[in-house]
Structures are given as structure tokens and as C-alpha cells.
Amino acid sequence: MTDKWAALRVHQAKVADRAILSLFDAPNRAADFSIRADGMLFDASKTNICRETRALLVALAESSDVAGRRSAMFNGEKINDTEGRAVLHVALRADDAAVIKTDGQDVMPEIRAVRGRMEAFAQDLREGRFQGQGGKITDVINIGIGGSDLGPAMAVLALAPYHDGPRMHFVSNVDGAHISQTLQGLNPETTLVIVASKTFSTIETMTNADTAKAWMAKVVQDPGAQFAAVSTALDKTSAYGIVPERVFGFEDWVGGRYSMWGPIGLALMLAIGPKAFGDFLAGGRAMDQHFLTAPLAQNMPVMLALVGIWHNQLCGYATRAVLPYDQRLARLPAYLQQLEMESNGKRVSRDGSDLTLPSGPVVWGEPGTNGQHAFYQLIHQGTRVVPCEFLVAKQGHEPDLAHQHLLLVANCLAQSEALMRGRSLDEARAIMARKGATGDELERQARHRVFPGNRPSTTLAYPQLTPFTLGQIIALYEHRVFVEGVILGINSYDQWGVELGKELALALQPVLEGRVGTEGKDGSTAALVDFLRN
Numbered sequence: 001m002t003d004k005w006a007a008l009r010v011h012q013a014k015v016a017d018r019a020i021l022s023l024f025d026a027p028n029r030a031a032d033f034s035i036r037a038d039g040m041l042f043d044a045s046k047t048n049i050c051r052e053t054r055a056l057l058v059a060l061a062e063s064s065d066v067a068g069r070r071s072a073m074f075n076g077e078k079i080n081d082t083e084g085r086a087v088l089h090v091a092l093r094a095d096d097a098a099v100i101k102t103d104g105q106d107v108m109p110e111i112r113a114v115r116g117r118m119e120a121f122a123q124d125l126r127e128g129r130f131q132g133q134g135g136k137i138t139d140v141i142n143i144g145i146g147g148s149d150l151g152p153a154m155a156v157l158a159l160a161p162y163h164d165g166p167r168m169h170f171v172s173n174v175d176g177a178h179i180s181q182t183l184q185g186l187n188p189e190t191t192l193v194i195v196a197s198k199t200f201s202t203i204e205t206m207t208n209a210d211t212a213k214a215w216m217a218k219v220v221q222d223p224g225a226q227f228a229a230v231s232t233a234l235d236k237t238s239a240y241g242i243v244p245e246r247v248f249g250f251e252d253w254v255g256g257r258y259s260m261w262g263p264i265g266l267a268l269m270l271a272i273g274p275k276a277f278g279d280f281l282a283g284g285r286a287m288d289q290h291f292l293t294a295p296l297a298q299n300m301p302v303m304l305a306l307v308g309i310w311h312n313q314l315c316g317y318a319t320r321a322v323l324p325y326d327q328r329l330a331r332l333p334a335y336l337q338q339l340e341m342e343s344n345g346k347r348v349s350r351d352g353s354d355l356t357l358p359s360g361p362v363v364w365g366e367p368g369t370n371g372q373h374a375f376y377q378l379i380h381q382g383t384r385v386v387p388c389e390f391l392v393a394k395q396g397h398e399p400d401l402a403h404q405h406l407l408l409v410a411n412c413l414a415q416s417e418a419l420m421r422g423r424s425l426d427e428a429r430a431i432m433a434r435k436g437a438t439g440d441e442l443e444r445q446a447r448h449r450v451f452p453g454n455r456p457s458t459t460l461a462y463p464q465l466t467p468f469t470l471g472q473i474i475a476l477y478e479h480r481v482f483v484e485g486v487i488l489g490i491n492s493y494d495q496w497g498v499e500l501g502k503e504l505a506l507a508l509q510p511v512l513e514g515r516v517g518t519e520g521k522d523g524s525t526a527a528l529v530d531f532l533r534n
């Protein structure tokens with residue numbers, strides 16, 4: 001524990017009970033605690049962070065060498081040191097003139113070449129020059145999981161108004177229900193299957209790919225001709241029978257959950273076209289520039305991370321709700337769950353020693369206003385504090401339904417206001433009195449209507465959910481994870497925690513098939529095998 005953490009602990013204990021609302025007595029607090037970047041506004045003023053808190057948090061970031069680690073990442077150093085890899089997803093969205101080296105080699109020519117091939121393929125498919133056995137491709141199925149699914153699936157939904165390509169479908173779960181449900185109603189003769197897997201060995205993806213191939217082979221003479229692959233394992237894609245023209249490779253310095261900017265984004269490019277995909281990259285690039293150049297206290301990803309550290313590691317709030325008031329961001333919480341929890345859900349620091357602080361928070365959420373009618377009860381009146389992160393657009397994509405958008409925005413602002421302001425017992429009593437309640441009954445009823453308030457939230461407001469804006473938002477969250485990881489001393493770019501379950505699942509397959517007994521299994525697992533074995 002460094003002196004910076006110690007100073008923050010002392011400060012936190014001192015200010016723990018103060019009212020967030022009282023902080024607005026300071027002049028211009030809303031402006032002081034807001035950051036603008038390329039049309040977006042991040043408002044952190046509804047948190048229990050004052051100027052002193054911010055200065056202490058920024059000092060923590062400085063002493064953790066956020067700036068130095070940031071340069072190391074952008075300069076292609078192998079900051080993923082348990083896998084001996086650079087972390088260069090930023091190169092996938094870098095501008096055309098960029099030179100970015102790792103191991104002394106400029107990675108940009110290859111990135112540009114693969115993107116050029118993706119664009120040519122996307123145009124051929126969208127304009128009907130690339131065809132299936134039955135003619136123009138009408139449907140595309142992206143088969144992948146985790147980072148090879150969540151990013152493109154989230155983005156295709158988010159950018160539906162820009163969608164002018166074939167219908168898109170995403171299959172991830174090894175549960176046969178997912179692929180069989182998806183294949184129903186599709187015509188194999190006009191369907192393209194993208195097998196998206198960085199390693200090209202993930203069991204869920206390869207099993208679903210086999211199922212899709214068998215489905216297509218019933219009707220299509222050369223099913224391989226309607227398959228494309230996205231992977232780092234080019235030997236495996238060719239062994240699978242996918243011709244090199246339709247294989248889009250990338251390097252191992254792109255982490256799965258950071259990969260949607262490159263070939264893993266093929267599904268998105270097919271849906272919205274290369275031009276709009278380019279706008280998405282430009283949004284990410286704009287956020288990179290902001291992240292690289294803005295002073296730490298005015299740096300959106302840095303402050304988003306510091307607010308998170310304040311809430312999780314210092315105030316002890318173990319979870320964070322992500323609440324997009326934007327229905328098309330419905331999959332953003334799921335996407336962020338992988339991005340944040342697979343990156344910063346670690347128990348040891350980079351040097352292998354035990355983490356002395358809690359790791360990154362549990363991230364969860366749903367779009368507003370739906371969540372309001374489900375779990376907001378707990379957020380407002382539960383005994384645990386859940387910091388909330390609201391996202392909202394100034395403008396929707398439905399000009400004739402502007403009144404609905406206004407209602408959406410009103411709800412979003414009302415929630416953060418209610419969380420901060422709360423409702424006192426006296427206010428609740430007055431409400432009950434107006435309703436005619438008296439005596440003990442008034443008192444009893446009033447207590448149920450108290451909102452403790454003083455619950456923190458941040459709001460990210462943007463002009464409209466365009467490809468550019470989505471790029472900004474995703475890059476913002478990526479860098480937030482990076483900063484949080486640096487400050488906690490975590491390697492955010494490996495994911496060893498997913499391995500044990502995968503190994504045990506492999507070993508359980510023959511047990512469930514009855515080829516191997518349950519010896520050595522614990523009593524619970526053995527009993528469940530007995531019950532579930534066919």
C-alpha cells in the first residue's frame with residue numbers, strides 16, 4: 001500500500017458521510033467535474049468526489065505511471081507479460097499514416113492490407129458479386145464466442161439504423177438450441193457463415209461451425225465456398241477447408257475482447273458497409289488521441305477509471321451498474337462484462353504477488369427504462385450502494401418519435417437526480433399526510449417511502465449513437481480498463497481464470513458419455529453426472 005493509497009483512505013474516511021448534493025455549493029461544480037471530448041460529455045459531478053479527492057486520485061494515477069504504461073502500450077511493448085505479447089488493438093484503428101512497431105516490425109502494412117481485403121469482400125458480398133449457390137447472400141451467421149461474438153453482436157445491434165447489408169445472426173452458445181434456432185428459416189444456399197475464433201480451437205465455436213457445415217452440406221454442393229474465417233491461426237483455418245481469400249488474419253497482440261476493430265469486426269462491416277465501419281474506427285481513434293493528450297484530470301478514460309477506483313477499492317462498492325438509456329445498447333453491459341471482468345478480475349498483481357486490494361468490480365446492467373421496472377428498487381432503497389453509469393443520447397434515430405426520446409432522457413436524468421437527492425423521512429411524512437394518513441399508520445407508511453439518496457452516478461451523454469460515437473464509447477471503456485489495471489498493478493490482457501473450467505469440461509465429456517466412471521469426482525459432481533447422464 002503506497003502513501004497515495006494511504007492518503008486516499010484517510011480522505012475517504014473523512015468525507016464518507018458528506019452529502020453529494022452539498023458539493024454543488026462550490027461554484028461551477030457541474031462544469032468542473034465534467035469532461036468533453038469530440039462532442040461527448042462525461043459528467044462525474046454526482047459523486048462524492050471533490051477537488052481534493054480528485055487531486056489525490058490523479059496523484060495515484062501519476063504515481064502508478066499511467067502515462068508511462070500508456071506509452072508502453074501504444075509503442076508496442078510486451079505489456080501482456082504472462083503471455084509475452086504486445087497489446088496493440090489501438091493499431092487496428094490507427095490512421096493511415098501511422099507507423100506502429102513491435103519487435104522492431106511495423107504492424108501497419110499488414111493491418112491495412114487485411115482491412116483492404118475485408119473491404120473488398122464486404123463490397124463484393126453486399127453488391128452481389130460474391131454469391132452463394134442460390135445467388136446473392138441474404139443472411140450471415142457469425143459463429144464465435146466471448147470476444148469473437150460480444151463485440152460484433154453488440155455493435156450490429158447498436159448500429160441497426162446504419163444497417164444496409166445482409167441480415168446478421170450471431171451464434172455463440174454450445175447449447176444446440178442456439179444454432180438450431182438460428183438455422184431455422186434460413187436458406188443455406190444464400191447464407192454465409194463466418195467462423196470467428198482467434199485461436200480457431202474454442203470448442204463451442206468449432207462445434208457450432210461443424211453443425212452449420214453439416215446443415216449447409218445437405219443442400220450446398222461446396223459448403224466451404226460459403227464459409228469465411230477470422231483468426232490468428234491460419235494453419236487451422238486452412239486445415240478446416242476455408243480458402244485463404246476468405247480468411248482474415250490478425251496477430252496475437254490483439255486480445256479477443258479488444259478485437260472488434262479488426263477482422264473480428266467483419267460481421268459489422270458486412271452489416272453497415274466499409275464506409276460506416278471506417279467511421280467507427282475514426283471514433284475509436286478520436287478517443288485514443290484524447291486519451292494520449294488530455295491532462296489526467298481532464299482525461300475521460302482516466303477519470304472514468306479513477307471514479308471506479310474511488311467507488312470500488314476505496315468506498316467498498318463491489319458492483320457497478322451500466323445503464324444505457326439507449327435500447328440499441330442493450331448488449332453493452334454484456335460486452336463490458338467480458339471487457340472489464342475478464343481483464344481486471346484477477347487475484348494477483350503483475351509480479352505474481354497477491355493483490356492487496358479488491359480486483360475490478362462486478363459489472364452488470366440493462367437498458368433504461370426497462371431496468372427501472374426491475375432492479376432499480378434495490379438501487380434506490382437496498383442496503384448496498386450500487387454506483388450507476390448512465391449513458392444517453394441527445395438525439396435518437398426516430399425523428400417522428402421525438403416525444404418518446406424526450407421521455408427517455410427525462411427518465412435518465414430523473415434517476416440520477418433521485419439517486420443523489422433521495423427523499424427524507426420528513427418529506428415522506430408530508431406525502432403521507434397529504435394522502436390523509438395519520439398517527440402510527442402515517443409513520444409506518446412514511447418509513448417505506450424514504451430514499452436514503454446520496455448514491456453516486458456518472459452520466460455519459462453523446463449527440464447520437466452513430467458509428468463514430470460507438471467507436472468513441474468502446475475505446476473509452478477499453479482505456480478505462482487499462483488505467484484501472486495499471487493502478488491496481490494487474491495484467492489486464494491475459495485470462496488464465498477461464499482455463500480450469502475448460503479443462504474439467506473436456507475431462508467430463510467421456511464421463512457423461514459413460515465411457516469413464518466418476519471415480520475421483522466429488523460427491524456432488526458424481527451425483528449430478530448420475531442424474532444428467534443420458
Ligand SMILES: O=P(O)(O)OC[C@H]1O[C@](O)(CO)[C@@H](O)[C@@H]1O
Pocket residue numbers: 145146147148196197198199200201202205256257342495498
Ligand atoms: O476467439 P477464440 O479464440 O475462439 O476465444 C473466444 C473467447 O474465449 C476466451 O479465451 C475465454 O474463454 C476469451 O478470452 C475469448 O474472447
